[in-house]
Amino acid sequence: MQVFKFGGTSVGSPERMRQVMDIINDGQGKIIVLSAVSGTTNKLVELSAAIKHGQYHRAAQKLDQLKREYEIFIEELLEGKEARQRASGIVQRSWAVMAQLLNAPFFEADEKNVLAQGELISTQLFQLLLEEQEIPAVLLPALDFMRIDENGEPEMNFIRENLIPLLEEHPQDSYFITQGYICRNAQGAVDNLKRGGSDYTATLIGAAIHASEIQIWTDIDGLHNNDPRVVHQTFPVRKVSYREAAELAYFGAKILHPTCVIPAEQENTPIRLKNTFEPAAPGTLISAESSGRKITAIAAKGDITAIRIRSGRMLNAYGFLRKVFEIFEAYKTPIDMITTSEVSVSLTIDDDTNLEKILADLKTFGEVAIDRDQAIICIVGDGLNRQTGHTKAIFAALEQIPLRMVSYGGSLNNISILLNEDHKKEALQALHQFLFNGVEARVTI
Numbered sequence: 217m218q219v220f221k222f223g224g225t226s227v228g229s230p231e232r233m234r235q236v237m238d239i240i241n242d243g244q245g246k247i248i249v250l251s252a253v254s255g256t257t258n259k260l261v262e263l264s265a266a267i268k269h270g271q272y273h274r275a276a277q278k279l280d281q282l283k284r285e286y287e288i289f290i291e292e293l294l295e296g297k298e299a300r301q302r303a304s305g306i307v308q309r310s311w312a313v314m315a316q317l318l319n320a321p322f323f324e325a326d327e328k329n330v331l332a333q334g335e336l337i338s339t340q341l342f343q344l345l346l347e348e349q350e351i352p353a354v355l356l357p358a359l360d361f362m363r364i365d366e367n368g369e370p371e372m373n374f375i376r377e378n379l380i381p382l383l384e385e386h387p388q389d390s391y392f393i394t395q396g397y398i399c400r401n402a403q404g405a406v407d408n409l410k411r412g413g414s415d416y417t418a419t420l421i422g423a424a425i426h427a428s429e430i431q432i433w434t435d436i437d438g439l440h441n442n443d444p445r446v447v448h449q450t451f452p453v454r455k456v457s458y459r460e461a462a463e464l465a466y467f468g469a470k471i472l473h474p475t476c477v478i479p480a481e482q483e484n485t486p487i488r489l490k491n492t493f494e495p496a497a498p499g500t501l502i503s504a505e506s507s508g509r510k511i512t513a514i515a516a517k518g519d520i521t522a523i524r525i526r527s528g529r530m531l532n533a534y535g536f537l538r539k540v541f542e543i544f545e546a547y548k549t550p551i552d553m554i555t556t557s558e559v560s561v562s563l564t565i566d567d568d569t570n571l572e573k574i575l576a577d578l579k580t581f582g583e584v585a586i587d588r589d590q591a592i593i594c595i596v597g598d599g600l601n602r603q604t605g606h607t608k609a610i611f612a613a614l615e616q617i618p619l620r621m622v623s624y625g626g627s628l629n630n631i632s633i634l635l636n637e638d639h640k641k642e643a644l645q646a647l648h649q650f651l652f653n654g655v656e657a658r659v660t661i
């Protein structure tokens with residue numbers, strides 16, 4: 217059994233949905249995980265914000281507008297009158313859920329319910345499309361098996377124990393459709409796996425059923441060796457290890473949800489990134505096997521804040537870093553990069569929601585300084601500890617750019633460099649030139 221996941225753009229129009237139907241209909245058993253139609257989740261986020269702020273009129277307008285878009289979608293997707301009526305019924309039911317929230321106090325749980333409607337609709341419409349084309353497929357409600365615990369972590373045993381019996385109820389069927397992104401939380405309420413979470417749904421399912429492969433279908437031909445929006449002549453890397461992919465996904469290569477590689481790695485289930493616009497292209501294979509390249513790819517993550525704490529108390533002392541980390545823990549703020557000297561420590565955060573409180577607490581230790589608008593440039597390779605030659609190229613490339621932090625050796629796959637966001641583009645381009653000039657797109661080793 218395989219898992220195929222299609223993102224928002226892959227189901228973004230009736231034409232594209234029909235293409236997905238052609239891709240999945242190869243007679244082989246698979247679970248098909250779908251995102252919401254592209255743009256829908258963003259619109260539902262806006263809708264929730266409007267309700268939350270008491271802008272009921274605006275919210276009602278947004279709801280109306282989205283409904284009209286779905287009416288057109290249905291007309292183009294389905295041919296038969298009855299199928300169209302059933303599709304309208306699906307949209308109506310979702311709308312009834314949301315319209316009900318317009319005039320009442322709006323809670324976080326309500327917002328989660330609103331956000332879930334995108335995937336609930338896309339999967340049902342897709343099933344109707346298959347049914348009209350006489351392709352039998354079973355709809356598996358993700359809310360019946362996908363669950364997270366109090367810390368927002370997926371509950372693998374629960375997922376496995378509830379998903380497998382659902383599949384076993386349909387021994388004759390080959391195609392199973394389910395919603396990406398949505399789940400239930402520890403209280404049993406509707407929740408989600410955070411934005412972009414459909415990838416995570418796919419790898420969790422893949423790991424739970426020991427799938428032979430997880431295919432993630434997007435609108436790009438695999439994981440590129442640099443950001444194609446900034447650098448010309450990037451190329452897709454054909455194979456990378458789980459570790460390499462995880463670093464890249466976390467540090468900015470927008471193609472994958474950052475934590476989705478973990479379940480696949482745990483069960484050693486390969487992930488293949490495929491392009492819906494070019495189904496025959498090989499894409500990128502993520503598995504235990506590494507890229508076989510010295511330097512695999514470069515990615516960047518912007519909007520980073522760097523914090524430096526300087527304290528005489530750090531000198532020859534133990535327990536200092538623990539106290540610093542406890543502050544970040546108390547405000548549930550993850551730290552991305554860290555470097556230390558004898559009397560100071562610098563670290564970076566992405567989420568600055570609680571920055572002021574964090575700074576106030578840190579000031580009890582000593583001098584605190586911050587730099588906003590920083591970017592982390594992440595250079596990913598294979599077994600960097602065994603390699604030589606690349607550091608010279610990296611520093612030569614960045615010679616004209618002031619570097620705020622450098623982190624080497626945290627993992628064997630990653631070198632991270634922090635610099636001002638204004639230099640991000642230039643850094644990516646220069647590194648590309650120094651690290652990939654003359655490097656073949658195909659794997660040569």
Ligand code: ASP
Pocket residue numbers: 223224251252257258334396397410411412413414415
């Ligand atoms: N629809 C959700 C989002 O836009 C989940 C996903 O597409 O992965 O974030």
Ligand code: MG
Pocket residue numbers: 223412415471473
């Ligand atoms: Mg995505």
